[in-house]
Amino acid sequence: MGWSKEWEDTYRTGSHLSIWPWSDMVSYVMRYCRPFPPGFKVLELGCGAGANIPFFLKMNIDYYAIEGSATIVERLIDTYPSLESKIAVGDFTKEIPFEEQFDLVIDRASLTTNRTKDITASIDILKTKMKANAKFIGIDWYSTDHSEFQKGEQAEDFYTRAGYKTGEFADIGRVHFSDKEHLLQLFSSFEIVLMEQKLIKKEVPADEKVSATWNFVAELKETNEKGVSV
Ligand SMILES: C[S@@+](CC[C@H](N)C(=O)[O-])C[C@H]1O[C@@H](n2cnc3c(N)ncnc32)[C@H](O)[C@@H]1O
Known part of the structure; x- marks a missing residue:
């Protein structure tokens, strides 16, 4: 389970190739870190x-990443050769293949393509890779108030949907949605510094769709050397 190979096909066919920084990510990092x-x-x-x-x-921050798609990582290394040893191909629900301890972990709509069990496993691994009081910033985590939530087929658990054939989630495999309680549960060993739900409804031209997403900042409480909260 974990990373789904639909993403490999997606990048090979040249879709989802966003290359400009996500504005909410920039704002949250600048505001809270x-x-x-x-x-x-x-x-x-x-x-x-x-x-x-x-x-x-640009901010001179020491950047690392783990990504499941070998195709897109190869492209990234071509563009950023200095990051060759810092962008790993791998499944972050199974391992984070870096020795470093991180000050900040960021995720924009990535853990959200995994089922609950794997998200929990990934967060448990992360806790062993984060410095005490390090922050986690989640951007564009899909909300159960998103109009697409009801349209997907339930996959392995209530919050995980799949089978989208049209719309923004077409052909990408699993999509994970959260309500406030679920997010608090997933990040129960963190202190939530901020959690905001963003609702967007297009009025002109009118559209039935409601985009609902969570942005949040969570700070890791003190942990022991095994990453367990103390
Ligand atoms: C919606 S895209 C977001 C990409 C990027 N964060 C952005 O905002 O532009 C989700 C990405 O997460 C990666 N991904 C999802 N689950 C993963 C896993 N378990 N391990 C590694 N990569 C994963 C996918 O391959 C895909 O590149």
Whole structure:
């Protein structure tokens, strides 16, 4: 389970190639993580086509990422040869193949393509890779208030849907949706600094769709050397 190969096909066919930093990611990092002392390390889960990379490089932040698609990682290394040892091909629900301890972990709509059990496993691994009081920033985590939630077929658990043939989730495999309680449960060993739900409804031209997503900042409580909260 974990990473789904639909993403490999998606990148091979040239879709979902976002290359400009996501504005909410920039705003949240600038608002909630400054200052960035020398050696400040960030780990991105599922960097995709690398939209957020130019922002972190510009800020002189030591950037690492783990991404399931070998095709897109190869492209990224061509573009950013200096990141060759820092962008790993792998499944972040199974391992994070870096020795480093991170000040910040970011995820924009990546853990959200996994089922609950695997998201929980990934967060447990992350806790062993984050410094005490490190932050996790989640951007565009789909909400159960999103109009697409009811349209998908339930997959392995209530919050995980699949089988989309049309719309923004077509042909990408699993999509994970959260309500507030679910997010609090997933991040129960973190302190939630901020959690915002963003609702977007297009009025002109009128559209039935409601896009509902969560943005949040969670801070890791003190942990012991095994990553267990103390
Ligand atoms: C919706 S895309 C988001 C890409 C990027 N974060 C962005 O915002 O532009 C989700 C990405 O997460 C990756 N991904 C999803 N689950 C993964 C897993 N378990 N391990 C590694 N990569 C994963 C996919 O391959 C895909 O590139």
